[in-house]
Amino acid sequence: MQQKEGGYMIILDYKDARPIYEQIVEKFKLLILKGILQKDEQMPSVRSLAVELAINPNTIQKAYMELERQGYIYTIKGRxxxxxxxxxxxxxxREELKMRMFILYKEGKELGMTKADFIDGLREIKE
Amino acid sequence: MQQKEGGYMIILDYKDARPIYEQIVEKFKLLILKGILQKDEQMPSVRSLAVELAINPNTIQKAYMELERQGYIYTIKGRxxxxxxxxxxxxxxREELKMRMFILYKEGKELGMTKADFIDGLREIKE
Amino acid sequence: MQQKEGGYMIILDYKDARPIYEQIVEKFKLLILKGILQKDEQMPSVRSLAVELAINPNTIQKAYMELERQGYIYTIKGRxxxxxxxxxxxxxxREELKMRMFILYKEGKELGMTKADFIDGLREIKE
Amino acid sequence: MQQKEGGYMIILDYKDARPIYEQIVEKFKLLILKGILQKDEQMPSVRSLAVELAINPNTIQKAYMELERQGYIYTIKGRxxxxxxxxxxxxxxREELKMRMFILYKEGKELGMTKADFIDGLREIKE
DNA sequence: GTGGTCTAGACCACA
DNA sequence: GTGGTCTAGACCACG
Structure with missing residues (x-):
């Protein structure tokens, strides 16, 4: 498949303040959670992805290590x-997202916002 | 007021991953928005606050610069x-908070969450 | 026996962090020690096992070399x-196991655990 | 204190098969658990320890990252x-040690050893 | 001064 | 071919 061989799914944003390896982690987490990358499917190799993104293999290594640590991928040495x-x-x-919204809510409460304000804010979203 | 001169309102959390100057900025922004620090009131001097928090004056300086940049304080040279x-x-x-909630919502939507999920999450908050 | 020729006794766990050849060594050691594979019985050929486990023959070769080095099997060229x-x-x-337990005990002692703690731990095992 | 400034507490074993950073992590974990390094005490800086052990700062970095991840240390940027x-x-x-002993026990049981064998083995330890 | 990120390039074990 | 470790050296943000 072209889509999975050629220049594909990861795009780096050098203007982004976050480190590159973190952007990579984030992108792959989404690809996996959305099911675009499926269980037991092989990830691009450290070296090949490094070439493709024109960055150092160590950076990919670090990203993959983090993904493994968080349980998104597993590694077989030599494979x-x-x-x-x-x-x-x-x-x-999803739980994490709810937690982050809770924190947001607490911040708002300190500024005099109510639950209703937030719910209205959500309701106003059209798209 | 003693309370506003002596050992007061800013508490640093060194275990927090965020840089110290950022914590200071955040704390002062809240104090100002909540009206605890009122219009035209004098901020603690860079030196005194540095001594009080036992940190480098440069760090306070950086925090104040940031507060000025964001319009929370103004500087009079020599005063x-x-x-x-x-x-x-x-x-x-408040607008910023709504924007952040919108971003959160977009993230959730990518993972299959609906507006209702978020609203329910908010409603469930007791405190 | 079919069971010893066809799809049999070795199951690999790719999620296991240990290298594959090491898993194979370990499995065969147990089969031999427990007497399931008996003295002078022929081991599956390198090639057939490689096909069966769908891995590289080099990996089987390495495992067999290790088994021979440790005295669990012997090789007759061409046979x-x-x-x-x-x-x-x-x-x-069994001695090796006792030795490993001794090392474990030493580690524990450094952390303030006593012989009694370990013995209690063993006694608590139900199954 | 000489002991805490000069050539101190970490000794590397290059014959050890484990990676250097892992040895460092292990050593510091013991120093902390045993209370030799106390709460909120400063760790040697990445660079100074690198010089002292004559290895690359990145290797220390990796070790410290792992220690932080496991909750043994915390980092303040710039400090x-x-x-x-x-x-x-x-x-x-301690729980982890008990678990490891349980695994050892299960291995032994497969080889016909009993709980009593293990307990005897422990009792025989003199030192 | 401190830690954090990244690059370039090397060597090793594993398959 | 794969990933894992390590070195040497650079640049950045923070204090």
Whole structure:
């Protein structure tokens, strides 16, 4: 498949303040959670992705290490990196989002905003 | 007031990953928005605050610069730093919060969450 | 016996961090020590096992080399690999286990644990 | 204190198969758990330790990152690394040791060893 | 001064 | 071919 061989799914934003490896981690997490990368599918090799993104292999290495640590991929030495099970991960991620919204809400409360203000804000979103 | 001169309102959390100057900025922004520090009131001097928090004066300097840049305080050379008007700031801040909630919502939508999920999440908050 | 020729006794766990050849060594050591593979019985050929496990023959070769080095099998050129005597091996293995327990105990002692703690830990095991 | 300034507490074993950064992590974990390094005490700086051990700063960096990830230290950018609270860590570590002994026991059971064999083995330890 | 990120290039074990 | 570790050296943000 062209789409999975050629110049594909990861795009770096050098204006972004976050480190490159973190952007890569984030992008792959989404690809996995959305099911675009499926269970046991092979990740691009460290070296090939490094060439493709025109960055150092160490940077990819670091990103993959982080992804493995967070349970998104697993590594087989000499073979490559592969997508892990993602059942629980999706739920965890949703919980995390709710938690972040809670923090946002607390911030707002300090500034005199109410629950209703937030709910209205959400309702106003059209798209 | 003693309370505003002596050992007061800013508490640093060194375990926090954010840089110290950023924590200071954040704390002062809240104090100003909540009206605890009022318009034209003098900010603690760079030196005194540095001593009080036992940190480098450069760090305070950087925090004040940032506060000035964001319009929370104004500087009079040779006199000190003073709290600026905060009417518009509060509204801006609320808008910013709504924007951040919108971003959160977009993230959630990518993971299959709906507006209702978020609204439910908000409603569930007791405190 | 079919069971010893066809799809049999070795199952690989790719999620396991250990290299594949090491897993194979470990599995065969157990099969031999438990007497499931008996003295002078022929081991599956390198090629057939490689096909069966769908891995590189080099990996099987490496595993067999290691098994021979540790005295679990012997090789006859042009004929194949065969299970070695296992009398002493079982005792050696038990000694090795005791040694590893001793190391574990030393680690624990450094952290303030006593012999009694370990013995209690063992006693608590139900199954 | 000489002991804490000069050539001190970490000794590398180049014959050890484990990577250097892992040895460093292990050594510091012990120093912290044993209370030799106390809460909020400053760790040697990345660069100074690199010089002292005659290895690359990146290697120390990696070790410290791992220690932080496991909760043994915390980092303040621009200031240094500091020893974290270690209350829970000690208990966790003891639990981990018991778990490892349980695994050892299961291995032994497969080879016909009994609980009694292990307990006897422990009792025989003199030192 | 401190830690954090990144590059370029090397060597090793594993398959 | 794969990933994992390490070195040497650079640049940045923070204090």
């Amino acid at each position: 490559g990196n592969f997508v892990a099970e993602n059942e629980n991960l999706l739920d965890e991620r | 000190g730093n003073f709290v600026a008007e905060n009417e518009n700031l509060l509204d801006e801040r | 194949g690999n065969f299970v070695a005597e296992n009398e002493n091996l079982l005792d050696e293995r | 240094g690394n500091f020893v974290a609270e270690n209350e829970n860590l000690l208990d966790e570590r």
